[in-house]
Amino acid sequence: MPQKNQIERIEEYHSGNMSPEETASFEKELNSDPSLKAESNFQSDIINGIKEYRKTQLKTRLNAIDVSPGWMEFAQQSALVKSFGGLAVATAIGSGVYFLAETKENPTIKPTGEVVAHAEMNVPAAKEIQFELTLPALPATDLADRVEVTRKVGTEETSVDQVQPQTSTVVENSPTEEANTQKNKEETFAPSFSAPDVAEISDNKEIGSATLDEVPSIATATEGELKPIEVESKNSKSNKIKYKYFDGKLFLNGNFNEEPYEILEINSASGRRIYLLHMKKYYEVKLNDRLSELPEVRDIKLIQELRLIKANK
Amino acid sequence: MKDSEILERISRGDERILDHLYEKYYRMMTKVVLSNSGTEDEAKDVYQEALLAFWQKASSGKLVLTSKISTYLYSICLNQWRKELDRKSRLSSEEVDGEEIQGHDAKERLRIVKECIDELGDVCKGVLTYYYFDGLGMQDIAEKMNFANTDTAKTKKYKCKKKLDSLIKSKYTAEDFF
Numbered sequence: 001m002p003q004k005n006q007i008e009r010i011e012e013y014h015s016g017n018m019s020p021e022e023t024a025s026f027e028k029e030l031n032s033d034p035s036l037k038a039e040s041n042f043q044s045d046i047i048n049g050i051k052e053y054r055k056t057q058l059k060t061r062l063n064a065i066d067v068s069p070g071w072m073e074f075a076q077q078s079a080l081v082k083s084f085g086g087l088a089v090a091t092a093i094g095s096g097v098y099f100l101a102e103t104k105e106n107p108t109i110k111p112t113g114e115v116v117a118h119a120e121m122n123v124p125a126a127k128e129i130q131f132e133l134t135l136p137a138l139p140a141t142d143l144a145d146r147v148e149v150t151r152k153v154g155t156e157e158t159s160v161d162q163v164q165p166q167t168s169t170v171v172e173n174s175p176t177e178e179a180n181t182q183k184n185k186e187e188t189f190a191p192s193f194s195a196p197d198v199a200e201i202s203d204n205k206e207i208g209s210a211t212l213d214e215v216p217s218i219a220t221a222t223e224g225e226l227k228p229i230e231v232e233s234k235n236s237k238s239n240k241i242k243y244k245y246f247d248g249k250l251f252l253n254g255n256f257n258e259e260p261y262e263i264l265e266i267n268s269a270s271g272r273r274i275y276l277l278h279m280k281k282y283y284e285v286k287l288n289d290r291l292s293e294l295p296e297v298r299d300i301k302l303i304q305e306l307r308l309i310k311a312n313k
Numbered sequence: 314m315k316d317s318e319i320l321e322r323i324s325r326g327d328e329r330i331l332d333h334l335y336e337k338y339y340r341m342m343t344k345v346v347l348s349n350s351g352t353e354d355e356a357k358d359v360y361q362e363a364l365l366a367f368w369q370k371a372s373s374g375k376l377v378l379t380s381k382i383s384t385y386l387y388s389i390c391l392n393q394w395r396k397e398l399d400r401k402s403r404l405s406s407e408e409v410d411g412e413e414i415q416g417h418d419a420k421e422r423l424r425i426v427k428e429c430i431d432e433l434g435d436v437c438k439g440v441l442t443y444y445y446f447d448g449l450g451m452q453d454i455a456e457k458m459n460f461a462n463t464d465t466a467k468t469k470k471y472k473c474k475k476k477l478d479s480l481i482k483s484k485y486t487a488e489d490f491f
Contacts, residue, residue, distance in 0.1 A: 015445070046481060047445055049426025053438075054446035056427075058331065058368070059361050065332055067339040300402060301350050 006036070010043045229265065229274065241278060241294040245285050253291065254278065264306060275306055282306050316382050323371040326449050326457055331368055338364075338383055345390045349398070359397065363389035373448020422485075429480040437473035444470055 012018050013026055030037050229245075233252035236242075241254035241261075252261065261278040263285075274285040275297065282297040297303055314333075322330045339360065346356035363386055370376040378385060430438060439458055443449045451463040451470075460466050 015448075042478075042482075042485075045422050046426055046477065049423055049481075050430065050441050050445040052423060053427050053430045054442035055365055057442065058328075058365055061328065062331070062335050062361055062364070065335055067336060300398075300405070304350055 006039070007043065010036075010040050011047070013040070014044050014047050229263075231263065233261070241276070241283060242291050243276075243285060243294045244289060244291050245274070245287055246289045250274070250285060251291070252276075252294075254294075262310075264309060266309065277306075277310070316378070319382060320371055320376075320378065323368060324374055324453075326372055326443060326447055326453050331364070334382070334386075335361075335364060338386060341383065342386055342390045345387065346394050349394060351394060351397075355394075355397070359390055359393045363393055369446060369448065375448070425484050426481055429477055429484060432480060433473065433477060436469065437476065440466065440469050441473050441477065 009018075009026060013023065018026065030040055229248050229250050231250045231252065233254070233256060235256055236253050237255060239255055241252060243253065244251040250263075254261070256278070259279055261276055264275040264277065266273045266275070276283040276285055276294065282303055283294040284297050285294065297306070319330055319334070342360040342363065343353070343356035346359050347353065351359070366389055367376070367382070367386055371378075430441070433441070436458065440454060443454050443457060449457070451466040454460070454470070455463050455466040458466065458469075460469070
């Protein structure tokens with residue numbers, strides 16, 4: 001059994017109260033004396049245990065303190081004003097969501113195969129909404145045309161390999177809705193989830209089997225200010241995705257048979273950023289004129305942001 | 314209250330100052346974590362760890378403060394959260410099996426030590442934790458515990474520690490650690 005003196009030395013050693021010279025000589029002793037070493041480890045356990053015990057005790061004390069900001073704090077930091085501002089914004093967003101929820105009720109998003117039936121059924125509903133919101137009304141025939149076109153795209157697409165579920169977001173993404181969404185969600189919410197824009201497609205007179213590949217995944221965040229990117233994709237058996245991106249065109253080469261890819265286009269004042277989601281992984285699309293492997297996004301923070309944007313599409 | 318006054322009271326182990334500081338800087342410090350992809354719970358955890366690290370240093374008289382208390386706390390929070398983010402990204406990229414087994418053993422020993430402390434009386438708990446965690450001197454411990462003098466504090470500390478040692482030793486032998 002070590003003497004009191006020895007235990008005191010061990011304690012001094014573990015609490016960092018020894019001089020460098022003393023520490024060095026004590027460590028020499030530790031290495032040559034197994035029983036001293038065992039006693040030292042034992043004391044270290046105890047001291048750590050006491051420290052942890054006290055920490056838990058103090059944390060319990062802290063947890064009992066009410067940290068919700070009091071009225072005085074509100075007044076001091078003029079947070080009161082801020083919070084009313086927040087309330088106003090919340091109300092605005094809330095009512096926006098309410099509107100959206102109402103208008104969204106009918107145009108459900110369904111995989112491409114079922115679009116045909118839905119698109120037809122939803123035409124009257126979409127017409128109603130447009131009058132209700134008194135936004136630039138479109139002639140009924142025009143609207144019918146649009147749906148017609150998209151339907152065509154939808155059905156013919158099924159035969160093409162890279163079927164994309166977004167192609168079916170016909171009514172949801174019609175320009176009027178888009179404007180509505182933007183207004184309600186504040187101007188700053190530029191990022192939108194990639195989906196083909198009906199207007200874009202109907203304006204494109206070249207739609208036919210030859211150009212079908214380029215139709216899917218056209219994002220419309222800035223409503224015509226920026227030309228949406230064109231995507232062309234080919235299927236390969238490789239699990240790696242190769243890509244080229246220049247001049248607003250994106251060429252993809254990958255295994256999209258089992259799961260379609262989704263494209264997130266983020267347009268902000270600082271420029272455009274494009275991300276691709278496939279098999280639950282995010283990839284970043286950069287300007288690149290030689291076919292090369294698409295780099296996966298590994299930054300956890302960025303991935304979280306992208307998930308958020310996707311969830312808020 | 315001035316920083317110097319706060320430090321002086323912490324050095325005497327006045328825990329009301331801990332409450333005061335905790336409340337005062339809660340929003341400011343948790344923001345570090347909240348605005349860097351941390352949750353409310355993580356933010357609270359980081360702040361508590363930081364505040365207790367500060368408390369421990371200040372109460373044992375090992376702290377030489379060259380900045381304001383708030384600046385000091387803020388920098389600990391920032392560092393702690395950086396470390397935590399680092400750890401998280403490492404965990405997601407590789408497995409650490411070996412460490413886990415070692416950690417399990419240490420955790421088990423820690424559990425036993427804490428259990429034994431729980432068996433001690435309040436006086437022993439107080440004396441030992443003030444001495445080993447808060448780093449208070451015998452004079453401050455005597456005042457806090459209402460002992461007649463520093464000698465009583467010293468004797469109590471010695472006896473309590475001995476009692477704890479033997480309690481733990483008996484359990485360690487039973488669990489095959491020693």
